Amino acid sequence: MSWWRRNWWGLLALLPVLAxxxxxxxxxxxxxARENPTDPTVPIVTPLASWxxxxxxxxxxLVLKEATGLTxxxxxxxxxxxxxxxxxxxxxxxDPDEKLGGCQVFLLDGAGRRFEPDPAxxxxxxxxxxxxxxxxxxxxxxxxxxxFFFVMPSGTRPxxxxxxxxxxxxxxxxxxxxx
Amino acid sequence: xxxxxxxxxxxxxxxxxxASLGSLAGAGLLILVALAVGSLIxxxxxxxxxxxxxxxxxxxxxxxxxxxxxxxRVAGVRGAGKIKxxxxxxxxxxxWIIVKVRVAxxxxxxxxxxxxxxxxxxxxxxxxxxxxxSLNGRMLQPGIPLTGELVFEVPKDAATDLTVLFADNSLxxxxxRQVEIALPTVDKATVDRWLADAATTLIDxxxxxx
Numbered sequence: 001m002s003w004w005r006r007n008w009w010g011l012l013a014l015l016p017v018l019a020x021x022x023x024x025x026x027x028x029x030x031x032x033a034r035e036n037p038t039d040p041t042v043p044i045v046t047p048l049a050s051w052x053x054x055x056x057x058x059x060x061x062l063v064l065k066e067a068t069g070l071t072x073x074x075x076x077x078x079x080x081x082x083x084x085x086x087x088x089x090x091x092x093x094x095d096p097d098e099k100l101g102g103c104q105v106f107l108l109d110g111a112g113r114r115f116e117p118d119p120a121x122x123x124x125x126x127x128x129x130x131x132x133x134x135x136x137x138x139x140x141x142x143x144x145x146x147x148f149f150f151v152m153p154s155g156t157r158p159x160x161x162x163x164x165x166x167x168x169x170x171x172x173x174x175x176x177x178x179x
Numbered sequence: 180x181x182x183x184x185x186x187x188x189x190x191x192x193x194x195x196x197x198a199s200l201g202s203l204a205g206a207g208l209l210i211l212v213a214l215a216v217g218s219l220i221x222x223x224x225x226x227x228x229x230x231x232x233x234x235x236x237x238x239x240x241x242x243x244x245x246x247x248x249x250x251x252r253v254a255g256v257r258g259a260g261k262i263k264x265x266x267x268x269x270x271x272x273x274x275w276i277i278v279k280v281r282v283a284x285x286x287x288x289x290x291x292x293x294x295x296x297x298x299x300x301x302x303x304x305x306x307x308x309x310x311x312x313s314l315n316g317r318m319l320q321p322g323i324p325l326t327g328e329l330v331f332e333v334p335k336d337a338a339t340d341l342t343v344l345f346a347d348n349s350l351x352x353x354x355x356r357q358v359e360i361a362l363p364t365v366d367k368a369t370v371d372r373w374l375a376d377a378a379t380t381l382i383d384x385x386x387x388x389x
Contacts, residue, residue, distance in 0.1 A: 010206055081388040083323065
């Protein structure tokens with residue numbers, strides 16, 4: 001009788017033992033892989049000035065350019081920290097039911113790094129705060145525009161502006177500039 | 180001359196049954212021994228936190244080190260018995276340890292998730308909440324390093340030998356990467372000199388991109 005035939009039952013018994021031994025680790029590996037499963041990872045690529053429907057509203061990017069000539073609240077020139085450039089994105093919204101009010105807007109570079117609006121580096125500069133809602137004192141209108149300010153390291157250029165709503169993840173709008 | 184062929188009488192069924200039973204019992208015993216030894220392995224290391232401790236990325240002052248989210252370089256350290264931030268002086272029953280650090284996020288904007296100091300006994304000291312700290316709660320943009328100071332308040336006996344820790348998660352750092360920067364050791368006389376110094380040490384409450 002061969003070794004395999006003599007010990008088949010022992011080998012079979014090893015399976016549940018292995019499952020018990022490795023099961024906990026497998027769960028941890030799976031949990032880690034599933035970490036933040038609702039991150040915005042699937043882009044809806046939209047060129048400059050084109051409207052895109054998302055989350056019950058519509059949005060388009062009108063401008064994405066370096067924000068030069070920033071001033072402080074007293075009108076004095078605002079000095080950026082060394083090694084940093086500021087960028088402004090202007091988005092237009094068509095959102096009569098205010099479905100996009102809770103959206104997040106971010107700037108992406110070519111390497112996929114994600115920059116948040118209204119950074120501390122621009123504290124003291126006279127500028128609006130980025131929001132996906134119309135201004136409180138704005139007259140009712142079919143569309144409204146808001147500016148979003150960012151900073152990036154000097155020598156880095158924006159590749160796109162992202163807009164996402166947690167309820168729409170993993171889909172997000174990727175607004176790409178011309179050129 | 181022809182050798183007579185050896186001849187063995189066939190084993191009886193009883194003997195064969197005994198051998199088979201013995202083999203079965205031996206295999207079962209081996210499994211039991213394996214299970215017993217296996218159960219002893221985790222028992223030999225009673226501290227599960229130790230077994231699941233973070234993976235240390237060690238370095239010293241001036242070394243560039245990284246977690247998944249942060250690039251970090253500790254530039255220097257000083258100690259004091261009395262510090263002053265913007266407008267208030269802060270005394271201590273221990274020692275203030277002020278660590279100058281240059282830090283940047285790698286891929287996305289975020290805060291420093293976890294920074295702490297560990298003494299030679301393994302005791303952990305988190306950033307002091309008694310003063311406003313420029314880097315604590317500061318949103319870092321990727322690739323834009325900021326230099327600022329982190330302030331810890333530690334017992335006198337801990338101040339001689341500290342390691343500063345950085346990690347990507349403030350709550351769960353199990354089996355995750357952790358940067359561990361060993362600060363230069365100082366003798367007790369140096370700590371006493373810090374405490375005896377009547378001058379108040381000014382804390383840098385601003386960060387810089389320099």
